[in-house]
Amino acid sequence: MTLNIPQLVLQFIETKTVTSVMLLPFHYPKKNEWATFQSGFRYHSISGEDLTSTKEGKWQPGWQVLALNEMDDPFFIDLNEEALGFPVYYAPHGAGRWDVIALGFNIVAFGNFLEQMKKAGRDKAACLQLVEQSYPFWQELRETIQEWEDEEAEGTTIDPALLRYGKLEITDPGTNKVKVAKYLMKVWNISPQEALARLTQQDVLVATGFILHLQKYTDDLQELGVTVAWTDLPM
Template identity: 45%
Template sequence: MTPALPHAALQFIEAALVAGDMALPFHYPRAEQWEGWQSCFRYNGRTGESLVAATPGAWQPGWYVIALNGFDDPFFIDLGEEAQGFPVYYAPLGAGRWDAQQAAPSLQRFGEMLAVLCGIGDDDAAALRWIEAEVGLATALWREVFETRQQRSTEPPDPPAPPPDPAAWQHGTLVITAIGPQKLKVVQFLKQALELSPQEALAMAAQGDIVVADGYLAHLRSTQARLQALGATVEFRLDENGP
């Protein structure tokens, strides 16, 4: 039977602070999920067999999960450490043993740390300064957070977007001026694109200039390219008075 959720832990999971760093808490249980979240840590989710033991490297009797990071690594507290304010521990999943490292000296402090990072947001330079000054790099967890932010801050910025093409937003008419050597394929295209009968498509193909569509060039370029690929000569004729 899982003990009642301590009030300090309830406040922490209800705050559900997500700073955006994958190594830090990303997922939180709701209060009614507290027991279910211990599956695979305190007990086997299929058989119900206890996974708790007091031996080194095992999941210890007092440990209870309060959050998972973006890699599903657990953050947990020891219910026997209420007098210390519930220090928060972290251990990587899949290591074959549970070697807890302290993420914060108390639940309250951990919440404060996450709140600061939430406020900093994507300002990696500010986050790096704060981690160095206020947290330190003594644990693998905070080194990972620091190094990930550091790497991100030194990545070259995305190249600027190309300037918009004013010509793309000119309004006009797409006209076939010469049907080309693949007449039947062009007729088939006209039949499908304009929802014509075979007779109507053939009659249209016999015209001198064939109006295919009107609109903005940006919207007509794909049609123009398909007709040109079929060998037709296609012009975009600007409207004299705009759309």
């Protein structure tokens, strides 16, 4: 049911960002097809048998499919990880078990990444800069892009410094806490009261991701008088 879909997830699937890379999301569910889109993963498409299990290699009870690539491999999140911003996972099918790969993105950062990849089109250099990661999935993604024939660049190359991965935190919310809370309620998809409560904590996490994707948050918050800090994280 639509009402059970977290707002961040709903925004992601309704954006339906498709790139030039066949390994990235291609098929997205409509909001009224959320349950049926889980067919073959959470339950058997014919018998209706529950396929979830807490055993290793099985589809875990909290997992929900966000999208499929052109090979019908799933991208998914765990509904139990909302506090982490819904980290996104990937797993190729056909092995008789689910070997999960963490992509290193929460759902907002992954959506931003897909938008950047869409803008890059088939500019090989720009796409390779965006996927310069150490995760197995990204290695496969790099190899796929490297197989493209050389084409005239369609986009602008990206400064490698903007592709550092880490976390953006608020170290001092400043004097305009109400305005800051109103801004962050949209980023975090929570009420203004909850946002204000978070601002009373030390080193408040805004988001994790690439500098490229989080720069707008940095600029907006600094305009509101907020002091922010960036910390690189291992990939």
